[in-house]
Amino acid sequence: MLRQTLPSDLTDLAPRLTQTDLKEVEVLTGLGPLEALAGGLFRGSSCMTGLDSETGEIVCVFGVVPYNEMVGSVWFLTSDLIHKPNNKRTLVRLARGWLDEQNARYSVLTNFVLESNDVHLRLVRHFGFTLGDPLEISGSSERAIPIERKQTCALLQS
Numbered sequence: 467m468l469r470q471t472l473p474s475d476l477t478d479l480a481p482r483l484t485q486t487d488l489k490e491v492e493v494l495t496g497l498g499p500l501e502a503l504a505g506g507l508f509r510g511s512s513c514m515t516g517l518d519s520e521t522g523e524i525v526c527v528f529g530v531v532p533y534n535e536m537v538g539s540v541w542f543l544t545s546d547l548i549h550k551p552n553n554k555r556t557l558v559r560l561a562r563g564w565l566d567e568q569n570a571r572y573s574v575l576t577n578f579v580l581e582s583n584d585v586h587l588r589l590v591r592h593f594g595f596t597l598g599d600p601l602e603i604s605g606s607s608e609r610a611i612p613i614e615r616k617q618t619c620a621l622l623q624s
Contacts, residue, residue, distance in 0.1 A: 468560050471513040471527055476503040479524050482545040490580050493608050506531060506541050514564060516557045518547050525553050530568050538572035565593055573617045578610040
């Protein structure tokens, strides 16, 4: 189930981020988990919370922060509850619909994924993002892969 994110969702999820997400936040932004989540909620144009269908616990929080009227930076942070098969399947389906809505609003959705994060790279490809060339990250042995999902024209799809 998805709902609009509440500020209390951030303090619930921050200490429970997956190790993979925690590493990506730290390396790519230099922020702590609560700071990164707060930035996404309070600077974003849309922020959603995914809940476990059985327990109601927070599985993920995701959103989009506008760069400008045409480009939005998408992000998706999860707890270990994302690994429950039902949660993963449901939230991937719901997130795809949300991404389509955001791509109707922003011509380009973009962000970065760590090159070492195979799971996230597979997921963004599944969602229709293209991957750019790896970029060096100052002060880190990690490299960032730019991701981009462009708006498609309905006339071209038919």
